[in-house]
Amino acid sequence: MDPLTVLSTLWRHKWTAIPVIMLTLAACAYVYLYAPRTYEASMSYALAAPDVPSEYELEQNKDLAKLNSDNPYLRTGDSSLLSQVVIAKLSDLVVVEALEADGLGTEFTIAPIANLGMGLVKITATANTPEIAVKTAQTLGDKFTSTIKSTQEVNSADPSYLYTALPVQGPGPAQELYSSRLRSLIMVGIAGAVLLFGLVSISQSLALRRTQNDNRPLASESEQLINAPSRERPGRLEMSSIGQAKNRHEPSQEQDFDAIQVQPKNTQKYEENVRSLAKTSGGRLSAARRSNE
Numbered sequence: 001m002d003p004l005t006v007l008s009t010l011w012r013h014k015w016t017a018i019p020v021i022m023l024t025l026a027a028c029a030y031v032y033l034y035a036p037r038t039y040e041a042s043m044s045y046a047l048a049a050p051d052v053p054s055e056y057e058l059e060q061n062k063d064l065a066k067l068n069s070d071n072p073y074l075r076t077g078d079s080s081l082l083s084q085v086v087i088a089k090l091s092d093l094v095v096v097e098a099l100e101a102d103g104l105g106t107e108f109t110i111a112p113i114a115n116l117g118m119g120l121v122k123i124t125a126t127a128n129t130p131e132i133a134v135k136t137a138q139t140l141g142d143k144f145t146s147t148i149k150s151t152q153e154v155n156s157a158d159p160s161y162l163y164t165a166l167p168v169q170g171p172g173p174a175q176e177l178y179s180s181r182l183r184s185l186i187m188v189g190i191a192g193a194v195l196l197f198g199l200v201s202i203s204q205s206l207a208l209r210r211t212q213n214d215n216r217p218l219a220s221e222s223e224q225l226i227n228a229p230s231r232e233r234p235g236r237l238e239m240s241s242i243g244q245a246k247n248r249h250e251p252s253q254e255q256d257f258d259a260i261q262v263q264p265k266n267t268q269k270y271e272e273n274v275r276s277l278a279k280t281s282g283g284r285l286s287a288a289r290r291s292n293e
Contacts, residue, residue, distance in 0.1 A: 010196075013203045020199055024192025031184045038180040041137040042124040043170035044113065045144060047079040047163050070155040071162060079119055079163055083112060086147050087121070095143065105136040110144065120168065130174035137171040 010017045052074070058065045073082040087110045089095075096106050105127030113120045123144060125136035145165045152162045 009204065010200060013200045013207075016199050016203045017196055020192065020196040024189065024196070027188045027192065028185050031188050032181060035181065035184055036128050038126050038128065038177040039130040039133040039174040040124060040126045040177050041130070041133040041171045041174040042122055043137050043141045044120060044122045044168040045141065045165045046120050046168050047083060047148070048166050049079065049163060050074065050161050052161065067158040067160060068156055069158065069161045071152050071157040072155065073152055073163065074157075074161060082148065082151065082163055083119075083121055085151055086144060087111070089147050089151070090140065090143060099136060099139065102139070103132070104139060105132055108136065108140055110140070121165075123170075126177065127174075130176075133174040134171045141167065141171070 050071075052069070053061070053064050073079075073085075090110050099108075100106050105125050107127075108123065108125040110121060110123050113122050121144070123137060123140045125133055125140055127133040127136055148165045149159075149162060
């Protein structure tokens with residue numbers, strides 16, 4: 001649709017559009033200033049591999065040889081499997097319900113930091129207040145540390161043969177997420193635009209219907225005049241009579257032209273010439289008769 005057409009339509013229905021626009025702007029201002037906000041807090045953990053004793057150390061220290069080294073995640077030589085298992089456990093619905101029961105935030109993510117593999121894991125928590133966001137991140141960090149330990153102790157391995165979660169960053173002060181406020185503004189703007197065009201469309205339809213209703217009596221009268229007999233049409237009979245009377249009293253151009261050709265300009269002088277010519281002709285005839293006799 002042409003933008004100029006849209007603007008002209010809005011201007012034509014400005015008394016409908018202006019209140020909607022003002023209401024939308026007021027709603028956007030309220031959302032930006034007073035709507036609930038979202039804060040984010042995060043923590044980062046690094047998975048440190050255990051210091052496994054060598055064969056020589058085990059031979060020299062009999063106590064080390066007696067320790068249980070049966071850690072299934074240590075056999076892979078990589079912490080990625082352990083990280084994936086712990087993330088899957090913390091993403092369970094039971095953890096979410098426990099956070100909700102404690103009055104903490106239920107929106108969080110646990111994922112490895114990009115380009116660093118599974119050795120560095122970041123925990124991000126969001127909430128409506130900065131305090132709840134920080135506390136949620138701390139609680140998830142504690143759960144992450146305890147879950148890593150309990151997951152490796154499946155075979156009762158000694159702690160010296162377990163991966164350790166070392167805190168790297170956070171939680172620190174929570175930061176506001178302006179993207180959430182921007183999403184709210186976009187949603188309010190879209191709702192206002194839909195309401196605006198809907199009301200303008202309704203107003204335009206009502207105006208068109210009103211115009212059609214105003215023109216309908218004129219159309220019906222025209223149809224009645226067209227369909228009515230000639231003797232019932234008042235205006236046509238009068239015009240016919242006037243035309244006939246005009247033809248009777250006003251001679252046509254051809255009649256006027258004939259009259260000009262036949263009638264002389266001076267009627268009295270014409271009659272005198274005719275009489276004199278008759279006398280002259282009569283005298284000549286009398287003289288001719290006398291000479292013949």
